[in-house]
Amino acid sequence: xxEEIRLMKGDEAIGEAAVRAGCKAYFGxxxxxxxxxxxxxxxxxxxxxRTFIQAESEVAAxxxxxxxxxxxxxxxxxxxSPGISLKQEGISYLCGADLPCVIVNVARSGPGxxxxxxxxxxxxxxxxxxGHGDYHTIVxxxxxxxxxxxxxxxxxxxxxxxxIPVLVLADGLIGQMMExxxxxxEIDPASLPPEPFAVGHQAETGRxxxxxxxxxxxxxxxxxxxxxxxERYGQVKKELTRYEEVQVExxxxxxxxxxxxxxxxxxxxxxxxxxxxxxxxxxxxxLWPFPDAAIGRLAGKGSRFLSVEMSMGQMVEDVRLAVNxxxxxxxxxxxxxxxxxxEEVLAEIERILGKRS
Amino acid sequence: MAxxxxxxxxxRLPHIWCPGCGHGTVTGALVRAIDRLGxxxxxxxxxxxxxxxxxxxxxxxxxxxxxxHGRAIAFATxxxxxxxxxxxxxxxxxxxxxxxxxxxxxxxxxRNIDIxxxxxxxxxxxxxxxxxxxxxxxxxxxxxxPYGNVEYEFDLCELAKAAGATYVARATSYHVTLLTDxxxxxxxNKGFSxxxxxxxxxTYFGRKNKIGGPVETLNWIKDRxxxxxxxxxxxxxxxxxxxxxxxxxxxxxPEYTASYMEMSAxxxxxxxxxxxxxxxxxxxxxxxx
Ligand SMILES: Cc1ncc(C[n+]2csc(CCOP(=O)(O)OP(=O)(O)O)c2C)c(N)n1
Numbered sequence: 001x002x003e004e005i006r007l008m009k010g011d012e013a014i015g016e017a018a019v020r021a022g023c024k025a026y027f028g029x030x031x032x033x034x035x036x037x038x039x040x041x042x043x044x045x046x047x048x049x050r051t052f053i054q055a056e057s058e059v060a061a062x063x064x065x066x067x068x069x070x071x072x073x074x075x076x077x078x079x080x081s082p083g084i085s086l087k088q089e090g091i092s093y094l095c096g097a098d099l100p101c102v103i104v105n106v107a108r109s110g111p112g113x114x115x116x117x118x119x120x121x122x123x124x125x126x127x128x129x130x131g132h133g134d135y136h137t138i139v140x141x142x143x144x145x146x147x148x149x150x151x152x153x154x155x156x157x158x159x160x161x162x163x164i165p166v167l168v169l170a171d172g173l174i175g176q177m178m179e180x181x182x183x184x185x186e187i188d189p190a191s192l193p194p195e196p197f198a199v200g201h202q203a204e205t206g207r208x209x210x211x212x213x214x215x216x217x218x219x220x221x222x223x224x225x226x227x228x229x230x231e232r233y234g235q236v237k238k239e240l241t242r243y244e245e246v247q248v249e250x251x252x253x254x255x256x257x258x259x260x261x262x263x264x265x266x267x268x269x270x271x272x273x274x275x276x277x278x279x280x281x282x283x284x285x286x287l288w289p290f291p292d293a294a295i296g297r298l299a300g301k302g303s304r305f306l307s308v309e310m311s312m313g314q315m316v317e318d319v320r321l322a323v324n325x326x327x328x329x330x331x332x333x334x335x336x337x338x339x340x341x342x343e344e345v346l347a348e349i350e351r352i353l354g355k356r357s
Numbered sequence: 358m359a360x361x362x363x364x365x366x367x368x369r370l371p372h373i374w375c376p377g378c379g380h381g382t383v384t385g386a387l388v389r390a391i392d393r394l395g396x397x398x399x400x401x402x403x404x405x406x407x408x409x410x411x412x413x414x415x416x417x418x419x420x421x422x423x424x425x426h427g428r429a430i431a432f433a434t435x436x437x438x439x440x441x442x443x444x445x446x447x448x449x450x451x452x453x454x455x456x457x458x459x460x461x462x463x464x465x466x467x468r469n470i471d472i473x474x475x476x477x478x479x480x481x482x483x484x485x486x487x488x489x490x491x492x493x494x495x496x497x498x499x500x501x502x503p504y505g506n507v508e509y510e511f512d513l514c515e516l517a518k519a520a521g522a523t524y525v526a527r528a529t530s531y532h533v534t535l536l537t538d539x540x541x542x543x544x545x546n547k548g549f550s551x552x553x554x555x556x557x558x559x560t561y562f563g564r565k566n567k568i569g570g571p572v573e574t575l576n577w578i579k580d581r582x583x584x585x586x587x588x589x590x591x592x593x594x595x596x597x598x599x600x601x602x603x604x605x606x607x608x609x610x611p612e613y614t615a616s617y618m619e620m621s622a623x624x625x626x627x628x629x630x631x632x633x634x635x636x637x638x639x640x641x642x643x644x645x646x
Contacts, residue, residue, distance in 0.1 A: 028501075029456075029457070030452075030482050030485035030486075030488040030501070031485060032484075032485055032486075035485050035486055035488070035500070038488070038500075038501055039488075039500040039501055039503075042500065042501040042502065042503055043503045046504060052501075054488060054489060054501045056456040056457060056459060056491065057427065057456060057457035058457075082425070082426070112425075113407060113425065113426075
């Protein structure tokens with residue numbers, strides 16, 4: 001790791017991390033607040049002899065990713081919420097064909113065109129599959145520019161390991177703000193081993209032709225394929241579930257929040273602790289797989305929970321499933337591009353813990 | 358001129374377009390054309406997609422739909438088929454219409470549905486800050502073409518014509534009188550009509566390409582055009598790299614909603630009983646996919 005600290009926008013840091021991870025092909029389409037990422041790739045993919053294309057739409061971009069991924073290349077696309085909706089068909093097909101790729105969502109507020117301010121309203125779409133059929137993508141949720149870079153870098157190898165698309169779910173705030181960031185070493189795409197599913201090079205090797213598809217009209221076979229995929233999901237849950245805990249051990253109330261909302265909660269936690277309130281923070285880093293066992297452990301210890309989100313309440317459903325009736329679960333959220341303030345969260349903490357005069 | 362303001366939602370003004378942007382000029386031309394035709398603005402529905410250009414309908418005091426990026430023409434098709442009596446006008450950008458919306462554009466032309474489409478072509482994505490569009494000329498610069506555009510641009514008028522539009526014209530935000538005349542003609546054509554309005558984006562296109570400010574960018578556009586009437590008497594070398602302006606194509610072809618209604622009337626006459634046809638049942642053929 002080079003120790004040089006660079007001051008960068010989240011969007012650009014994600015781009016640089018992808019380049020360093022050996023991303024060989026990037027396909028984008030402009031949309032705020034991720035335009036700096038597309039522009040960064042336009043500049044830096046060409047000068048490395050790799051592929052940048054501004055597609056004619058998000059639908060085209062995700063299918064270009066499918067095509068590139070079929071050849072075994074590290075492929076990536078990025079967008080923001082409305083554009084991610086358009087990619088859902090492609091993501092479903094990628095999952096059906098077990099192709100790896102990285103998709104970045106610098107999320108904004110909806111529904112519909114909504115606004116360009118940050119939001120966590122895409123939680124359901126991200127964690128439930130998003131398109132049609134039985135599948136999941138792996139969802140990584142960074143809270144800072146550094147973590148956005150690190151998770152993007154790692155997303156490529158995670159995706160290849162499990163042959164599951166990885167979604168990096170940031171938001172407009174993380175995409176647009178500048179922070180110091182240290183990057184990992186550059187991987188040369190040529191040094192990566194060939195993928196066993198990749199098309200191309202058949203002529204040189206004389207191997208049997210390969211068929212990349214998600215179609216299977218035989219119900220018995222399709223069911224089996226899905227079951228095998230879900231066995232892999234089980235493995236992902238065991239090996240990949242990630243979270244961060246802050247002062248949870250003695251907490252009467254555990255805040256559950258990811259990404260930008262978790263940053264706000266950390267401030268509210270510090271304020272609450274100064275007031276003598278035993279508050280902790282549980283921050284899921286993988287939204288799928290959701291760290292339900294770890295939350296379950298805290299519920300078993302007697303803490304109650306407050307899910308803080310930039311939405312009308314989405315992750316709170318997963319918190320309730322993890323808690324499974326063992327403790328009360330409250331929700332506080334702002335939406336439409338509003339970010340909750342530390343004061344608002346603190347007021348909610350005080351209300352729940354009955355300390356408000 | 359005060360009465361022209363009646364076509365605007367005054368409470369929504371001033372607009373958000375940059376100083377020197379050409380979108381306002383095109384919007385003005387549309388309003389003047391509608392005014393000159395003496396159309397009742399309450400029988401007109403304006404539909405737009407997403408982009409700086411598509412913002413226009415938010416400022417105009419008509420019944421308006423501000424829809425999804427690229428798909429205004431699909432929405433407009435829905436409006437027109439539900440209410441064939443209304444005039445339906447689409448305001449769209451070059452990215453909106455020709456990139457993500459390209460498919461809808463050619464299919465509306467193929468159907469020759471009675472919709473007037475005004476493409477505000479500034480050769481760049483304005484709203485998202487200066488990416489290349491399908492009409493950015495080859496070699497020009499954009500935030501996503503930092504080394505020059507490797508792709509080649511569409512001729513949207515040729516595309517519309519080839520796809521089946523029955524009125525196709527082009528003007529610029531410099532040639533405002535011509536633009537207004539052409540929009541008037543387009544609105545009156547019963548079929549799919551396209552007016553491409555070349556317009557200046559000094560903020561992104563002008564700046565990225567070091568053309569200069571609004572005046573220089575407007576002049577750059579003007580200098581690339583030749584009137585179609587003058588073109589016939591010019592030697593080919595004088596037309597190299599030029600865009601023709603004026604009325605470029607006009608044709609007579611059955612209009613979609615009219616044909617549809619005609620077909621519907623015929624079907625109703627033949628199948629006047631809901632389920633019986635010439636003694637047999639009207640079932641569905643079996644399909645396997
Ligand atoms: C599905 C979707 N993708 C992308 C965007 C972002 N976006 C908004 S406007 C626009 C392009 C605007 O360019 P153009 O149509 O040329 O109009 P201009 O702004 O130049 O007038 C894009 C890509 C969006 N709103 N929705």
